[in-house]
Amino acid sequence: MSSVASCPSGVSALPEGMRLRRMRWWDLPEVSALDGALFRAQAWSLATFWSELAGVDETRHYIVVEQVEQVEQVGGARLVGYGGLLLSAGSADVATLGVAPEARRRGLGRALLQELLGHAALRGVAQVMLEVAVGNAPAIALYRRAGFEVISRRRGYYQPSGEDALIMRARLDRSLVPR
Ligand SMILES: CC(C)(COP(=O)(O)OP(=O)(O)OC[C@H]1O[C@@H](n2cnc3c(N)ncnc32)[C@H](O)[C@@H]1OP(=O)(O)O)[C@@H](O)C(=O)NCCC(=O)NCCS
Structure with missing residues (x-):
């Protein structure tokens, strides 16, 4: 039997001092630097982030988590996580997701993912890949843990490493979305 992902109405609980919000163009240098550090050869170029954000409409949802204390004390945001969702008819894809190493295991990855799933559910999407x-x-x-299951495997998908990719899918339970 396939599992069903829960669909929160919005952001799940974040650790104190963290704030989740939409990604803006002025976040892109920081997002791109973090993405480069996390994904190296598979990282997106800054130009790709720019074009993704420029195309933000009903087909895209990009978000960040920032450390609020840093915003107040230093006067500038310190981004510690980001994620993006691409929507198409009846389906959506998690395009990217990352959390800075020093901010991990505090629930940020889960919060980002739940926000993306919640957004997909609110848009009437039945499944997220x-x-x-x-x-x-x-x-x-x-x-x-968020309800995804492996549905297939793509051999040698990642280059230049040749590592395989798992394709995962979560079916959304739209009954959990507040009307
Ligand atoms: C994957 C990633 C986003 C997780 O972010 P995170 O903020 O550390 O995750 P969370 O703290 O929200 O963890 C949620 C759950 O995920 C699982 N999990 C996360 N990191 C884990 C680890 N290192 N080992 C085992 N389980 C882990 C656990 O079930 C965890 O719940 P728990 O802490 O209650 O046990 C982060 O490790 C990352 O950015 N990795 C590099 C980029 C990447 O691989 N992105 C995904 C590309 S497909």
């Missing part, structure tokens, strides 16, 4: 490297145990654990 993603791909993840077979060796990425933390991400696979996060996705499984």
Whole structure:
């Protein structure tokens, strides 16, 4: 039997001092730097982030988590996580998701993912897909806990490493979305 992802009405509980909000163009240098550090050869270029954000409409949802204390004390945001969702008819894809190493295991990845799932559910999407490297145990654990299951495997999907990708899917329970 396939599992069903829960669909929160919005942001799940964040650790104190953290704020989740929509990604803006002025976030892009910081987002791109974090993405480069996390994904290296698979990182998106700054130009890709720009074009994704420029195309933000009903087909895209990009978000960040920032550390609020840093905003107040230093006068500038310090982004510690980001995520993005692409929507198409009846389906959506988690396009990207990342949390800075020093901010991990505090629930930020879960909060970002739940916000993306909640947004997809509010948009009437029945299922959300993603791909993840077979060796990425933390991400696979996060996705499984959120209700995703493996539906197929793409051999040699990631280049230049040649690592396989798992394709995962979560069916959304729209009855959990407030009307
Ligand atoms: C995957 C990633 C986003 C998780 O972010 P995070 O903020 O550390 O995750 P959370 O603290 O919200 O963890 C939620 C759950 O995911 C699972 N999980 C997260 N990291 C884990 C790890 N290192 N080992 C095992 N399980 C893990 C756990 O079930 C965890 O719940 P718990 O802490 O109550 O046990 C983060 O490790 C990351 O950015 N990795 C590099 C980028 C990446 O791989 N992105 C995904 C690409 S597909």
